[in-house]
Amino acid sequence: MKNTLEIRWHGRGGQGAKTAALLLADVAFTAGKNVQGFPEYGPERMGAPITAFNRISADPIRVHSNIYEPDFVAVVDETLLVSVDVTDGLSKDGAIIINTPKSAEEIKPLLRGYEGRVITIDARGISEQTLGKNFPNTPMLAAMAAVTGVMEKDDFFREMQASFAHKFAKKPQVIEGNMKALQMAYEVAESA
């Protein structure tokens, strides 16, 4: 079972946490892995807390339940820290990545005694700087790739470049900004 990397994403409806999970599944797939990326659907409303999950493994994945003891957690919106127990079941050998301009030290008191690594990343700031808009899931995806080491750095950037080239075929001008957002976030997470 623990050949499988398990990740849980917390976000709010409309912020792209599900998209981030699906993108991570996508890049891990292109790197040759077996993947699972799926959301948990509650009432579908903008702003409501939502959860999405990833399993990534060298072996075929058969389990079809949610993830209760993740290796890694990503929090796309720091306001969730108040209302959602984001570290619930999180492995202390793993890590939590939080979108916030604050430092890890400032955030830790909100994490209900979590003892593992805490990585903060200003995904909003990076997104606004590189894309001119708040699309936090792109930097969060890069941070998750960096922290989990789910694939080689070069492979990650090559696959994301290809993915953006496909996704933004009709507006190639946004590819560069997206790649820049990935790079900045990756570096922050790598050195955290």
Place this chain on the structure above:
Amino acid sequence: MRTDATKINEKTPYEDLTEGLMMFAGGTAKEFMTGEWRTDTPIFLKEKCRQCLLCVPTCPDGCIPVMDGKRLAFDYDHCKGCGICYKNCPFGAIEMREGAEAPKE
């Protein structure tokens, strides 16, 4: 395989009925002699008929054949004797007689 409706009846085993009881054939109602249901019989009085043809579309069973713009004798094999044609004829050219027997001719 086309269906021969004359070979199917209430004694036919289920294996020999058609799939979904579909009828793979056209015009099979012709084989079904609904004239047997008749208790009253319409009689066509040719001399009173003005060939207005009002009786033709009112017949629920299509038992009034038309040729060259003129109605012909009743199709007694299928006429159930409902009397609608009789009620609709403006010229009294159709009368109803008690009994199932069709006029000879």
Place this chain on the structure above:
Amino acid sequence: METPIRQRMSGNEAVSEAIRQVNPDVMPAFPITPSTEIPQMVSTFIANGQVDTEFIPVESEHSAMSAAIGSEAAGARTMTATSSAGLALMWEELLLAASNRLPIALTLVNRTLSGPININCDHSDSMGARDTGWIQIYAENNQEVYDNYIQAFPIAEDKRVHLPIMICQDGFITSHAVENIQLLPDAPVKAFVGDYDPEEYLLNPGKPIAIGPYSISAYAMEAKKAQAVAMENAREVILEVAERFYQMSGRKYGFFESYRMEDAEYCMLLIGSAAGTAKEAVDELREQGFKVGVLKIRVFRPFPEKEIAEALKGCKAVAIMDRVESYNGCCGPLGSEVTAGLFRNKVMIETVCYTYGLAGRDFTTTHVKEIFGALKALVEEGKPIPHNQYIGLRTRS
């Protein structure tokens, strides 16, 4: 055997991909969560010129199945997609499609029936329709729903069968989960499914037919028996098509999958995505020397009663898992039919019926292990298990 194409996609994408490859003639559909993506994706294929399917946007599922019946009767290979209340609104037409012997393929994304209103998975929709005369085939994951869909028309359109077919997958759990999949190239899939060439159909000039005639009591019962025989015939056809599919894909299918059942003393019998979770738990328990196995039902209609009894006869106890509440004060449909089948085939093992996963309630490897533990305690220590228990339910005690 064909070289597989390694891909990743959701269950809805997988079944849509199979639809693209099969290129059916007509698809009337009305959107409903969680199957909405299927008509969306097929519409995109049509807009892109990738298929020449005629899409009929209807105003309800009642109309969708009515249009499907008309279209199939006219001679066109026809399919639709729905979920939950959508299937319920088709009810009357489901029976007509079957009694008129029309090989329509319906891809069902299983979702609970209200109420309470909820969009998530259980099997109340398709299990409610289990006696409508449709063949029902269930999938564990995106791969199986893709493979099952490719086999759907060859089964349904076979002359020995001529019945509609429901290809089911678990709503959200597989329909919206992106997973790895091995696709087949277009050409062999098209050749496998072949052209639809019905012998008799409505739009056939010079060869008129009458379909769906009123049948008096002297005929209607005979028609129902013939329909039941067609369902029985589906058994051999399903296996023949599975064998042909194996030749093409290398993937084996039958009425059910027996996982580690050779020497299993305890078995969990279930349907759908939870089977993967059960297999994972079985592997863990096997490492501890616990002889457990999984029997995953793929074909629920026709019901493979004898084969299930044969597969279970070496077991000491079986947990029969229903993802639906039958409100009969006894157990779900799988529980009823499997236990009846065991009795008729004189396989007198312990059976325990469970209800799980209603309206999207999660089902985990922990649940599976608990159930196997309870079965063992029942057999070895005589510790009774309350019949028809709910799994994952909050209770006071």
